[in-house]
Amino acid sequence: MKHLSLVLLWLLPCLAVAQDEYYKPGKQPAPAKRTYSILLKDGTQLRGELVRQDSSEAVIRTPNLGEIRLKSDQIVRMEQVGAQAEGAYFPNIFPQTMRITPTAFSAEKGRLYYRNYFVYLSQFEYGITENWSVGTTFFSFYPSALFSLNTKVSLPVSSRVRLGVNAQYAAIQTDGFLFNGGRGSLEGIGYLQGLVTTGDRRNNTTFGLGWSISNGDVSRNIVGTFGLVRKVNAKLSFISENMILFGAGSVNFAALLSGGLRLDRRRHAFDLAVYIPVATGPNTSFIITLAPFASYHLRIGK
Numbered sequence: 189m190k191h192l193s194l195v196l197l198w199l200l201p202c203l204a205v206a207q208d209e210y211y212k213p214g215k216q217p218a219p220a221k222r223t224y225s226i227l228l229k230d231g232t233q234l235r236g237e238l239v240r241q242d243s244s245e246a247v248i249r250t251p252n253l254g255e256i257r258l259k260s261d262q263i264v265r266m267e268q269v270g271a272q273a274e275g276a277y278f279p280n281i282f283p284q285t286m287r288i289t290p291t292a293f294s295a296e297k298g299r300l301y302y303r304n305y306f307v308y309l310s311q312f313e314y315g316i317t318e319n320w321s322v323g324t325t326f327f328s329f330y331p332s333a334l335f336s337l338n339t340k341v342s343l344p345v346s347s348r349v350r351l352g353v354n355a356q357y358a359a360i361q362t363d364g365f366l367f368n369g370g371r372g373s374l375e376g377i378g379y380l381q382g383l384v385t386t387g388d389r390r391n392n393t394t395f396g397l398g399w400s401i402s403n404g405d406v407s408r409n410i411v412g413t414f415g416l417v418r419k420v421n422a423k424l425s426f427i428s429e430n431m432i433l434f435g436a437g438s439v440n441f442a443a444l445l446s447g448g449l450r451l452d453r454r455r456h457a458f459d460l461a462v463y464i465p466v467a468t469g470p471n472t473s474f475i476i477t478l479a480p481f482a483s484y485h486l487r488i489g490k
Contacts, residue, residue, distance in 0.1 A: 227265040244388055261389045277422040278452040282485045283389035286415045286429040287459050291394045292342045292352030292385035295321040300488040319343055333361050352383035377402050390419040410434050425450040442467040459483040
């Protein structure tokens with residue numbers, strides 16, 4: 189220990205001198221410039237230095253065009269290039285949905301999207317215009333057991349606010365179709381939801397209010413939704429979607445709370461989350477459980 193103490197006493201002055209030398213004026217190394225390759229939604233490719241970036245825009249300094257301001261929703265992909273590249277920046281390219289519930293953003297015009305929830309449910313969505321999309325959802329292994337059609341129309345009110353209406357019709361086979369040769373009865377359910385989304389495609393908050401329609405009658409159940417999306421880093425987005433149901437019947441109150449991450453990639457993404465269902469009613473005891481969740485998103489085509 190005595191020898192170790194002597195060594196430390198000898199090293200400390202050396203480290204202090206080295207530190208003083210490093211911090212002398214003119215001794216600090218200049219920060220390395222980082223060059224990025226940027227792909228825009230219209231197919232334009234740019235190459236330049238990233239000056240700054242926030243949730244709404246990025247400023248790029250290019251050799252030929254000087255500084256260019258790009259809106260966040262214009263950027264499809266941003267990758268650092270060169271020997272010291274630290275990786276790629278991937279935006280959330282599936283802003284039209286959180287995990288289960290939609291936002292007021294629409295699918296990109298002319299793009300086909302595929303989503304899979306826990307293997308059992310598959311969904312396709314297509315952007316007809318910048319403000320109108322259509323889709324279908326079905327049970328992956330037995331499509332006639334659950335099949336639905338949905339459409340969403342949304343309009344920008346300002347640069348940071350969008351309004352939308354989402355309508356869905358689902359046909360569900362009941363009465364034990366799996367054990368009766370698929371001869372169960374068919375029940376149709378409609379759902380209409382209004383949406384308000386604030387923010388941009390990477391960081392946004394969505395409020396929704398919806399009603400279900402069964403056998404031509406408007407349900408007394410009202411469904412409220414609240415969700416938020418926040419970009420955490422270059423390849424991760426945090427997503428929380430939450431639902432509350434008020435009504436009458438066997439369940440008077442039900443809620444679904446969640447939190448999880450979206451692993452953003454160039455053309456696809458993975459969602460990993462945990463849901464907490466809560467329910468109470470005259471014939472239902474108060475229930476709180478934890479349910480893991482996984483889903484996969486893919487944008488088909490270039």
